[in-house]
Amino acid sequence: MGIPNVVPSLKGDAIVMMDNPQTLISVVLNGLATTIYTNQQRYYAMPGFADRMENQNIADLLMWIRAEWGGQSTPISARDIAKEKK
Numbered sequence: 325m326g327i328p329n330v331v332p333s334l335k336g337d338a339i340v341m342m343d344n345p346q347t348l349i350s351v352v353l354n355g356l357a358t359t360i361y362t363n364q365q366r367y368y369a370m371p372g373f374a375d376r377m378e379n380q381n382i383a384d385l386l387m388w389i390r391a392e393w394g395g396q397s398t399p400i401s402a403r404d405i406a407k408e409k410k
């Protein structure tokens with residue numbers, strides 16, 4: 325789904341489909357600045373969740389998203405999230 329020029333779809337998203345969950349974890353912890361593409365497309369900024377969600381909840385959510393939309397079944401633990409916060 326997503327909203328054109330506002331929010332990207334997570335289904336089929338390259339970051340969600342990566343073998344290594346590190347980029348996805350970092351996006352959710354730190355958010356993303358507004359992105360402007362050369363073809364006039366753009367997305368708004370995404371807020372970070374490092375201070376708003378428990379590590380375990382982030383881990384559970386990302387495991388679900390990766391399984392549902394990325395076909396990835398590697399486990400993600402609260403410790404993986406903590407490591408990414410450093």
Ligand code: HEM
Pocket residue numbers: 330331332334337338339340348351352356357358359367368369370371373389
């Ligand atoms: C915690 C749940 C969320 C997850 C797992 C998540 C995941 C992602 C991912 C993986 C991307 C990168 C897409 C890409 O560039 O390929 C993204 C981008 C984005 N997200 Fe989220 N998101 C979450 C919550 C939110 C919320 C609550 C908002 C809005 C208030 C939001 C707004 C956006 C926007 C605007 C972008 C595009 C940013 C840009 O490229 O400039 N996200 N999200």
